[in-house]
Amino acid sequence: MTIQQAMGKADTLIEALQWIRQFRGKFTVIKLGGSLMENEIAMLHLLVDAIFMETVGMRPVIVHGGGNAISKAMSDAGIQPKFVQGRRYTDEAALEIVKKVLAHDICTTLVRQISEIGGAAKPLSLMTGTNVLYGKKLSLNDTAGHPIDLGCVGEVVHVDTSPILEACLNGLIPVIPSMAVTEDGRVLNVNADTAATAVARQLKAAKLVFVTDVNGVRTDPNNPDSMIESVTLQKANELLASGAICGGMIPKIQSCLETLANGVEKIHIINGQLRHSLLLEIFTTQGVGTEITSV
Numbered sequence: 001m002t003i004q005q006a007m008g009k010a011d012t013l014i015e016a017l018q019w020i021r022q023f024r025g026k027f028t029v030i031k032l033g034g035s036l037m038e039n040e041i042a043m044l045h046l047l048v049d050a051i052f053m054e055t056v057g058m059r060p061v062i063v064h065g066g067g068n069a070i071s072k073a074m075s076d077a078g079i080q081p082k083f084v085q086g087r088r089y090t091d092e093a094a095l096e097i098v099k100k101v102l103a104h105d106i107c108t109t110l111v112r113q114i115s116e117i118g119g120a121a122k123p124l125s126l127m128t129g130t131n132v133l134y135g136k137k138l139s140l141n142d143t144a145g146h147p148i149d150l151g152c153v154g155e156v157v158h159v160d161t162s163p164i165l166e167a168c169l170n171g172l173i174p175v176i177p178s179m180a181v182t183e184d185g186r187v188l189n190v191n192a193d194t195a196a197t198a199v200a201r202q203l204k205a206a207k208l209v210f211v212t213d214v215n216g217v218r219t220d221p222n223n224p225d226s227m228i229e230s231v232t233l234q235k236a237n238e239l240l241a242s243g244a245i246c247g248g249m250i251p252k253i254q255s256c257l258e259t260l261a262n263g264v265e266k267i268h269i270i271n272g273q274l275r276h277s278l279l280l281e282i283f284t285t286q287g288v289g290t291e292i293t294s295v
Contacts, residue, residue, distance in 0.1 A: 016283035023282070024057035026206035027168070031196035033065035033178075036213045036272045037106070044117070046211060047110070049278035050173055051119035059168040062121075062175045063199055065192025066106045073097045085140055086251070090151040090189040098189045102177035103127040110175050121173040124163055126187060133195060134158040135180030135188050154180050154188025156198035164203065197255045201262040208264050209281065210252060211272035216290030217249065230291045233260055253292075260294045267292040 030050060036042060050060045070088070071081045074097050082089040090098060103125040114121040124130045135154040142148055167174045176199065178192035193210065200208040216227040217239075231239070236253055239245045245253055256267045270277045270289030280288045 015285065016279075019283045020056045020058075023206050025059065027059045027061055027200075027203040028053065028207040028209060028282070029061045029063060029196055029200040029203065029205045030209045030211060030278070031063050031065075031192060032110075032211050032272070033067065033192045034213055035068055036211060037064070037066060038068060039273060042273045042275075044113070045275050046272055046278055047114050047119070048117055049276055051114065051117065052279060053282070054119065054168075054171065054173055060173055061164055061168070061199060061203065061205075062110065062173060063178060063192060063196040064102070064106060064110065064175065065178045065195075066102050067192075069106060070098055070101045073101050084148055084150055087138070087140075087150055087153055087191065088189060089149075090153050092152065095152045095187060095189060099126065099179065099187060102179055107175055107177045114173060114175075119173060120171060121175050122167040122170075124167070124174050124176045126179060126181065130163050131179075131181050132160040132163055132174075132176060133178075133180040133190065133198070134160065134182070135190060136182060137188065152186070152188050154182070154190050156180050156190055156195055159199050159202040161202055164199075193252055193255055197259045197264075200264045201259055204263045206265050207268060207282070208256075208259060208266075209268045209270060209278065210256075211270055211278070213273055214269075214271055216269045216271070217245065217253065217292075228290055229287065230293070233257055233292070233294045236292060256292050260292065265293075 053060045074081050074094060077097060079093060104127055107123045107125050111121040111123050124132045133156050135156045138150055138153045138155045140148045164174045178190045178195040180188045180190045182188060196208060217231060218226045236257055240253060259267060268281050268289050268291055270281045274288055277288055
């Protein structure tokens with residue numbers, strides 16, 4: 001390495017210093033999910049980023065889904081996946097698969113991988129007896145106003161933040177699968193985006209980061225160059241009303257706006273396939289995705 005290269009690395013660390021100091025001791029909720037979780041190399045870099053964040057005094061909290069893995073496991077079991085208004089219909093047979101894939105397979109794998117690359121993590125799930133998500137059955141209506149049966153599908157109404165804080169204070173990265181438990185002990189399948197927003201709201205997180213397989217909010221879903229680097233709450237509402245934001249990005253942005261209104265400072269949408277995208281978004285001035293703020 002030349003002196004010039006070494007000095008360049010030092011400049012990068014100095015640039016990151018202001019952000020490290022600003023977010024030290026504050027929560028950053030990281031939502032992982034989608035097809036990204038099948039990309040082993042991308043996941044490795046993301047977990048390294050989370051370890052770096054914890055090492056410099058931030059408090060990363062991982063909330064994950066696993067839709068593709070669940071669909072595959074259901075197909076392997078001879079169960080045809082069914083979706084209603086974008087949500088997975090979950091009967092008792094499907095729920096057992098959801099529990100195994102999320103709380104056992106994916107959650108324990110993430111914790112193990114974090115340990116293997118030098119960090120430390122703690123699973124907060126049903127399987128470990130430290131569930132932190134509590135919810136109720138989700139109620140939706142069809143276009144005629146009639147109730148829709150989604151089976152064992154729910155929404156988060158309360159987050160027990162004490163185990164999350166305890167894990168962070170002990171230098172551990174909490175890993176939370178997107179399942180909730182009702183007051184009477186029933187297990188519910190929960191959308192991972194809404195689970196992450198609930199965790200971020202109740203932790204009053206400084207940041208909520210949606211790690212996806214697109215580079216951010218686009219005015220044209222098929223054109224990566226149409227990504228918007230920064231969006232205010234007002235601008236996001238205008239984009240929704242105009243139809244510029246469409247498809248699967250609509251519920252994500254709606255969740256973002258609700259979360260901003262409940263105390264979370266900033267929300268980021270980034271492409272996890274970009275190496276070290278978490279660090280680049282949080283610790284550089286320019287960033288690599290879309291930042292959503294209240295003003």
